[in-house]
Amino acid sequence: MNSTRDLLAMATAKTWRPDQPISRLVGVMRSGVLAVERRIADGRRVLCVLFKQGDLIDLRRSERLPQGQLLALTPATFLAFDETRFDAYLSTCSDTATIVQDQLREHTARMRDHAVDLACKTPTERTASVLFEFKRWPPVYEDDSFRLPIRRRDISDYIGVRAETLSRCMRSLESERLISFLSPRQVRLTDIPTLRRIANGGRPRRSKPVQ
Amino acid sequence: MNSTRDLLAMATAKTWRPDQPISRLVGVMRSGVLAVERRIADGRRVLCVLFKQGDLIDLRRSERLPQGQLLALTPATFLAFDETRFDAYLSTCSDTATIVQDQLREHTARMRDHAVDLACKTPTERTASVLFEFKRWPPVYEDDSFRLPIRRRDISDYIGVRAETLSRCMRSLESERLISFLSPRQVRLTDIPTLRRIANGGRPRRSKPVQ
DNA sequence: CGACTTCTTGAGGAACGTCAACCGCAGTGG
């Protein structure tokens, strides 16, 4: 669409290597994975958001200072916008403004989903849930297999679980024949209905021992 | 500002009683508290977002169906917009569109903060954090006291902790003279620096017993 | 006062975080 092309014309392409911190706050992802990293007092680390190809990034905050650090989890390419020119353009082109608003709404909807995962799901349920999230990321294959886009350490910081626990949950799902690893990074979901049930709360904490 | 007044003129006022589910997806909060409630398979309940006075609500989702139910936690009044007229108005008035975009960005920023709480903080830390969140809500008093705007059950579902655990955390903070209860609903923060340290990760899990 | 909901307190146990050690792999240098 025309308006989007105009917008892209005013952008400058940037590339980042893994672990490289990023100061720009507005842009569009072209490839790779970025995340907003936050650390609290004693070093605990959280990745509150992941950005993949096609995502609009706009971390500006009107009232308070921006919290957290944008950084690359994989080699990433990015189209950076000059903030003031970006805003000026949006106010002249309502089509593009609508697209941006849709992106922002979609982003908040995904964050609500993620908040549900973090607030009440068990580690196994979170693992299943994040696997579905990654399955939807491009590129999408037909055989329900996909490549884990980021390190397990980063996945665990994203779903609020220790790396050791994530490892055990992955192994547990694998031993139940629900997923299988073609390589350490390549996963296939072999029983999607059961996995979906688990991801939606099908593996709660047991209060009594199983008889 | 003029544009906002025009927008408000095309809205219809609504009131809700507690626990009343709400089907409208776009509007502005005038009073009370609304929340997006989600339940997963075995009945676990999460409040992924809270909306207070002044917040813009826009839960529309472009790609998939909206997840979760908007409901009132207290008696609430709300200005509901007709969705198509709202969008049409935004495309003609860039000032208002900018305001809406700012609101959406601020909202995502708050959700990132909340994700950090949920992902890695201990129940005591989450309690301190949510107390600061409520302290910022209107009305703001000078003596660092405020009224808990919602039931404890709802607070606990918001911060991803059982109601019993929240109760114990509140009591623990009270016994340390960090907060005090003027009434079951009225709280005063009596040691804000310490509380802020705790809210930012100052009360981690102990792996070794204290000697 | 009684019926109801909300909140609190207590006891008990599974689970997940913590620590430590190990494995596999890639890169490096002798």
Next chain:
DNA sequence: CCACTGCGGTTGACGTTCCTCAAGAAGTCG
């Protein structure tokens, strides 16, 4: 070719923590 190093990931042991269940206290409304 091998030893060494560093990183990412895995496995095991252990104990605090917080969830679960149950019952009681406190507040609310008729």
